[in-house]
Amino acid sequence: MSKTTIPEEEFTYPGGTGCPGCGANLVMRYLLKGLGERTVVSIPACCWAVMPGYWPSNCLKVPLLYTAFEATGAAISGLRAALDVKGVEDVTVVGFAGDGGTVDIGLQALSGAAERRTDAIYVMYDNEAYMNTGIQRSGSTPWGAWTTTTPVGTNHAFKHEPKKDIMAIMQAHRIPYAATVSVAHPEDFIKKVQKAKAIKGFKFVHALSPCPPGWRMNPVNTIEVARLAVDTHMFPLYEIEMGKVRITRKGKGLPVGEYLKLQGRFSHLTEAEISSIQAAIDESWRILLAKESSGT
Amino acid sequence: MRTVMTGNYASAYGAKLARAEVIAAYPITPQTSIVEKLADLVATGELRAEFIPVESEHSAMAACIAAQTAGARTYTATSSHGLTLMHEVLMWASGARLPIVMTNVSRAMAPPWSVWVDHMDSVAQRDTGWMQFFCQSNQEVLDTIIMAYKVCESRGVMLPAMIIEDAFILSHTSEPVDMPEQELVDSFLPAYAPEIKLEVGKPMGFGSLVKPDQYMEFRYKTALAMKEAHDRILRVEKEFRNIFGRDHGGLLEEYRCDDADVVLAAAGSVAATAKDVVDAFRAKGSRVGLARIRAFRPFPHEEVRALAAKVDGLAVLDRSYTFGAGGAMFTEVKASVYSGPKRPVVKNYIAGLGGRDITPKILGLIFEDILIVTRRGEADEVEWVDVAGLPRRWR
Numbered sequence: 001m002s003k004t005t006i007p008e009e010e011f012t013y014p015g016g017t018g019c020p021g022c023g024a025n026l027v028m029r030y031l032l033k034g035l036g037e038r039t040v041v042s043i044p045a046c047c048w049a050v051m052p053g054y055w056p057s058n059c060l061k062v063p064l065l066y067t068a069f070e071a072t073g074a075a076i077s078g079l080r081a082a083l084d085v086k087g088v089e090d091v092t093v094v095g096f097a098g099d100g101g102t103v104d105i106g107l108q109a110l111s112g113a114a115e116r117r118t119d120a121i122y123v124m125y126d127n128e129a130y131m132n133t134g135i136q137r138s139g140s141t142p143w144g145a146w147t148t149t150t151p152v153g154t155n156h157a158f159k160h161e162p163k164k165d166i167m168a169i170m171q172a173h174r175i176p177y178a179a180t181v182s183v184a185h186p187e188d189f190i191k192k193v194q195k196a197k198a199i200k201g202f203k204f205v206h207a208l209s210p211c212p213p214g215w216r217m218n219p220v221n222t223i224e225v226a227r228l229a230v231d232t233h234m235f236p237l238y239e240i241e242m243g244k245v246r247i248t249r250k251g252k253g254l255p256v257g258e259y260l261k262l263q264g265r266f267s268h269l270t271e272a273e274i275s276s277i278q279a280a281i282d283e284s285w286r287i288l289l290a291k292e293s294s295g296t
Numbered sequence: 297m298r299t300v301m302t303g304n305y306a307s308a309y310g311a312k313l314a315r316a317e318v319i320a321a322y323p324i325t326p327q328t329s330i331v332e333k334l335a336d337l338v339a340t341g342e343l344r345a346e347f348i349p350v351e352s353e354h355s356a357m358a359a360c361i362a363a364q365t366a367g368a369r370t371y372t373a374t375s376s377h378g379l380t381l382m383h384e385v386l387m388w389a390s391g392a393r394l395p396i397v398m399t400n401v402s403r404a405m406a407p408p409w410s411v412w413v414d415h416m417d418s419v420a421q422r423d424t425g426w427m428q429f430f431c432q433s434n435q436e437v438l439d440t441i442i443m444a445y446k447v448c449e450s451r452g453v454m455l456p457a458m459i460i461e462d463a464f465i466l467s468h469t470s471e472p473v474d475m476p477e478q479e480l481v482d483s484f485l486p487a488y489a490p491e492i493k494l495e496v497g498k499p500m501g502f503g504s505l506v507k508p509d510q511y512m513e514f515r516y517k518t519a520l521a522m523k524e525a526h527d528r529i530l531r532v533e534k535e536f537r538n539i540f541g542r543d544h545g546g547l548l549e550e551y552r553c554d555d556a557d558v559v560l561a562a563a564g565s566v567a568a569t570a571k572d573v574v575d576a577f578r579a580k581g582s583r584v585g586l587a588r589i590r591a592f593r594p595f596p597h598e599e600v601r602a603l604a605a606k607v608d609g610l611a612v613l614d615r616s617y618t619f620g621a622g623g624a625m626f627t628e629v630k631a632s633v634y635s636g637p638k639r640p641v642v643k644n645y646i647a648g649l650g651g652r653d654i655t656p657k658i659l660g661l662i663f664e665d666i667l668i669v670t671r672r673g674e675a676d677e678v679e680w681v682d683v684a685g686l687p688r689r690w691r
Contacts, residue, residue, distance in 0.1 A: 038496050055504035063494045066503030074355035078362025081346035085317045112351030
């Protein structure tokens with residue numbers, strides 16, 4: 001039997017209210033396994049504002065500060081300042097927000113916290129739309145996806161704008177560490193989280209978070225879809241440490257159709273449209289490889 | 297130590313004397329010199345605090361909320377658009393029962409752009425669950441910040457407070473201010489020690505989701521806390537007077553009201569001018585007085601009713617206007633009077649918006665008008681004063 005390097009201790013109790021097959025549930029679980037008990041978390045409006053359960057119950061074994069939708073960056077700055085002024089050391093401050101709360105409404109506070117070099121880890125769990133409100137497009141929804149506000153119809157078929165490149169945005173802030181993680185690769189996930197924990201300053205973690213109801217997929221396929229996202233280069237696993245790009249899993253380079261076909265949100269796409277997604281992925285992958293080899 | 301300082305420095309030194317531990321602030325005219333002074337005090341080590349140079353006022357308040365939840369005493373300052381940008385998180389602060397203290401340098405809202413005094417920004421936050429104190433002097437600004445922490449942090453209250461300075465009239469005008477000794481302030485205001493705070497090793501959720509069968513109880517408790525704050529303000533001010541030898545008149549400061557026929561009610565720096573006008577009218581034999589609305593939240597309903605019982609006419613001056621309703625001070629005063637033993641004539645005067653001076657002459661016109669309508673026994677509800685196009689008697 002092979003031995004896992006994933007810490008056994010759990011920091012989430014059962015009883016959370018996530019949907020079956022929720023990727024975000026695993027993101028939190030692996031994150032806390034990587035960080036341990038001396039962690040405080042701030043969560044804005046998002047699925048995870050509901051998932052800990054109704055007051056007075058809470059499924060997290062670490063303190064949790066709920067904050068306003070756009071305020072995660074500010075909240076973690078406030079938490080860190082209070083800990084510093086009180087002389088409390090060895091505590092990891094975490095902001096844990098969805099994609100809308102990060103790349104859209106929360107981008108300003110995120111940018112501020114990064115620019116201020118707030119000593120914290122900001123985790124964006126990316127389910128690629130406003131899922132808690134019922135699948136509306138966000139700036140992180142990929143080109144081609146159906147959502148309730150990008151309906152598939154004769155005049156306005158699916159989302160026509162590409163996904164915001166939040167990793168590039170964070171890299172432009174010259175933060176010491178940024179990484180992408182996948183729930184299909186927990187060892188890589190936890191290694192990156194632990195690396196982030198050991199670095200002082202502002203760290204950013206981008207987690208792809210499959211959402212069965214929002215992606216119109218079978219909940220049993222969460223891990224399979226997350227794995228295919230990596231293997232098709234739709235969501236490459238890499239890290240940017242002190243500006244240097246390093247790909248942590250090359251993936252199999254499978255055709256993107258393998259990833260798309262498991263998800264109803266892409267079921268309307270024509271072969272030509274899938275080809276154009278493939279071309280965009282190939283180009284992004286080429287750029288990422290070039291960044292890695294040039295060390296930037 | 298007696299010194300000379302602006303209202304903004306009085307705010308900064310008030311926060312320093314109160315030993316604020318985390319300050320998160322964003323600059324806006326005319327609040328800027330508060331932030332600058334505090335940044336300076338932190339940089340020189342005179343104030344041991346964390347200063348967070350946030351990227352917006354929304355973030356300023358959100359950062360204060362987080363820091364205060366984690367057990368730090370926090371302070372911030374803002375003005376007009378900054379305050380209204382905070383609106384969402386102001387409600388968060390009171391809903392989370394956090395005793396944050398903030399200065400708002402009260403300034404007009406755009407458009408059209410104006411950086412001058414006006415109470416619209418402050419009045420628009422009256423429903424946020426913050427205590428609101430309108431000040432009339434720089435000494436009062438400094439003292440009220442120190443007192444506010446004590447009121448806010450007391451068990452049974454645990455609510456935030458907003459100290460309101462009139463833009464430029466207080467913020468940028470130097471006045472003599474007595475700076476109390478730090479040891480005296482420390483003896484009056486102990487370190488912040490909340491019963492419950494966010495700390496490692498004690499997993500708790502702060503601000504969780506509640507169901508309809510739970511939500512109202514949270515709001516009811518906040519309502520009780522604000523009610524409790526009324527008496528606490530008076531008690532804390534009494535204690536302050538015992539130590540520092542001065543006070544600022546409770547929630548409703550009365551000036552020559554005891555035998556008055558008519559009284560002007562007003563908030564902010566205009567009250568100081570109005571006291572001179574009262575003296576001038578008194579010298580001519582007119583029995584007029586001034587009631588300064590110092591606390592707008594909690595509103596001094598009982599005090600206003602007691603005042604109404606001894607006068608025949610009440611003029612209420614508003615430095616803002618609630619469109620479709622009337623001046624906010626006026627509607628509160630009138631609501632108070634309705635359930636009192638006596639209902640004097642009450643009339644609303646709108647003046648001084650966007651930094652227009654409310655001169656002794658204008659205040660004199662208001663006193664003359666309220667004397668006339670009181671004798672007549674009836675009044676129009678709202679009079680806009682000193683506005684182009686209005687009858688000459690109001691210019």
